[in-house]
Amino acid sequence: MKHLKDLDFKYKRVLVRADFNVPIENGDIKDDFRIRLALPTLEYILNQSRSKIVVISHLGRPDGKIAPEFSLKPVSEMLSTLLKKEVKFIADIKSSEGDTAIRNLSDGEIALAENIRFYPEEEANDEKFSIDICHHFGAYVNDAFSASHRAHATIAQIPRWKPSCAGFLMQKEIEELSKALKPAKRPSMAIIGGAKLETKLPVIENLAKIYDVVLLGGRISVEAKEKNMKFPQNVVLPEDFADDNFDIGPKTIQKYILAISAASFVVWNGPMGKFEDETYREGTDRVYEAIVSSDAWKIAGGGESAEYINSKKGAGKFDFISSGGGAMLEFLSGKVLPGIKALEDSQ
Structure with a gap:
C-alpha cells in the first residue's frame, strides 16, 4: 500500500x-x-x-x-x-x-x-x-x-x-490497530461493551484468541447472559448489573478495576452501560478511570467510546484513539476492509 x-x-x-x-x-x-x-x-x-x-x-x-x-x-x-x-x-x-x-x-x-x-x-x-x-x-x-x-x-x-x-x-489507524492484533505487552486485555451483540461477536471471538482476558459489559453482556451464551474461559461476563440492566453492577465494577490494574496492554471499545444517562454512568466512569490511571499501553475506539472520552477531555491519556466504529470492529475481527484492500490492489 x-x-x-x-x-x-x-x-x-x-x-x-x-x-x-x-x-x-x-x-x-x-x-x-x-x-x-x-x-x-x-x-x-x-x-x-x-x-x-x-x-x-x-x-x-x-x-x-x-x-x-x-x-x-x-x-x-x-x-x-x-x-x-x-x-x-x-x-x-x-x-x-x-x-x-x-x-x-x-x-x-x-x-x-x-x-x-x-x-x-x-x-x-x-x-x-x-x-x-x-x-x-x-x-x-x-x-x-x-x-x-x-x-x-x-x-x-x-x-x-x-x-x-x-x-x-x-x-496511522492501520499501524496502531495492527498493534492491537499483536499485543506487545502481557498481560493483555480487551474490554468490549456497547450494543449490537451480533456485530461484536466476531470481534470477541477473535480477540479471545489473541488477548489474555476479554471483559464484556454494556448491552452485549446482558444479551449474552440472557441467551446463556458460552464463551472461552478468558472471556469474562458481569457478575451483576445495576437496576434495569442498564449498567454493570458494583461487584463487577470492583472485579474489572482490579483486572485492569494488572494489565499491560488494553484495548477498549464500547461503554459499560447507558452512559448518556447519569443514573447508569458509574460502570463506564470507573472503568475509564481504571484504564487512564494504569501504566498499560491504551487504545480506544468506537463512536460511543470516543464520544465519552472526548466528554472527559481524556484523549491525551490514551496512546491511540481510533476514529472507526464499525471499521475498527471489523479490523479487530480479522476481516480485510474493502477500502484497505482497494489501496493494496491499486497500481
Missing part, C-alpha cells in the same frame, strides 16, 4: 475521500473531531507545489436522495475556519456546474463536494459512477478509515482507476 509520501501531488488535482460524518444540529457542528483528523493530510497536499484538492465525504444515511439536513455545507465552513483558507463548496459534483468548478480550481485551492451519499450509486458501489467522479483527478487519497469497511464506490472502486494512497489518518 502506498502512503502520502509515495505519491507526487505537484501540478495535480487530488481527490481526497474523508469521513466528515459529524453530528450537526440546526446547522451547528457539535463535534469537529473527525474534521480535525483530516487536517494533516489536507495541509500536506496543499503544501505541494501547485496542487489542488476536492474532498468528498458522506454524512448520515440520506438513502441516495437529496436531504438538506444531511448537507455538508456547514462542514465546508468549519473546514475553512480550521484550515484558515477558503473552502469552496460544490453543490453537485455530477453536474456540469460541478464539472466546471473542479476544472477551474486554481493552484493551492480546496473544495468540498456535497454529501456523496445523495447519489444512490455510491452505496451501490457503481463502477461507472466512480469513473465519473474521479476522471478530472491525477491522484486519489483515502483518509476515511472509519468508512473503509463499506464497499462503496468512492472507497472501493476509485483506486482501480487512479494512482492511490492512504492519507496520514488511514496510515
Whole structure:
C-alpha cells in the first residue's frame, strides 16, 4: 500500500475521500473531531507545489436522495475556519456546474463536494459512477478509515482507476490497530461493551484468541447472559448489573478495576452501560478511570467510546484513539476492509 509520501501531488488535482460524518444540529457542528483528523493530510497536499484538492465525504444515511439536513455545507465552513483558507463548496459534483468548478480550481485551492451519499450509486458501489467522479483527478487519497469497511464506490472502486494512497489518518489507524492484533505487552486485555451483540461477536471471538482476558459489559453482556451464551474461559461476563440492566453492577465494577490494574496492554471499545444517562454512568466512569490511571499501553475506539472520552477531555491519556466504529470492529475481527484492500490492489 502506498502512503502520502509515495505519491507526487505537484501540478495535480487530488481527490481526497474523508469521513466528515459529524453530528450537526440546526446547522451547528457539535463535534469537529473527525474534521480535525483530516487536517494533516489536507495541509500536506496543499503544501505541494501547485496542487489542488476536492474532498468528498458522506454524512448520515440520506438513502441516495437529496436531504438538506444531511448537507455538508456547514462542514465546508468549519473546514475553512480550521484550515484558515477558503473552502469552496460544490453543490453537485455530477453536474456540469460541478464539472466546471473542479476544472477551474486554481493552484493551492480546496473544495468540498456535497454529501456523496445523495447519489444512490455510491452505496451501490457503481463502477461507472466512480469513473465519473474521479476522471478530472491525477491522484486519489483515502483518509476515511472509519468508512473503509463499506464497499462503496468512492472507497472501493476509485483506486482501480487512479494512482492511490492512504492519507496520514488511514496510515496511522492501520499501524496502531495492527498493534492491537499483536499485543506487545502481557498481560493483555480487551474490554468490549456497547450494543449490537451480533456485530461484536466476531470481534470477541477473535480477540479471545489473541488477548489474555476479554471483559464484556454494556448491552452485549446482558444479551449474552440472557441467551446463556458460552464463551472461552478468558472471556469474562458481569457478575451483576445495576437496576434495569442498564449498567454493570458494583461487584463487577470492583472485579474489572482490579483486572485492569494488572494489565499491560488494553484495548477498549464500547461503554459499560447507558452512559448518556447519569443514573447508569458509574460502570463506564470507573472503568475509564481504571484504564487512564494504569501504566498499560491504551487504545480506544468506537463512536460511543470516543464520544465519552472526548466528554472527559481524556484523549491525551490514551496512546491511540481510533476514529472507526464499525471499521475498527471489523479490523479487530480479522476481516480485510474493502477500502484497505482497494489501496493494496491499486497500481
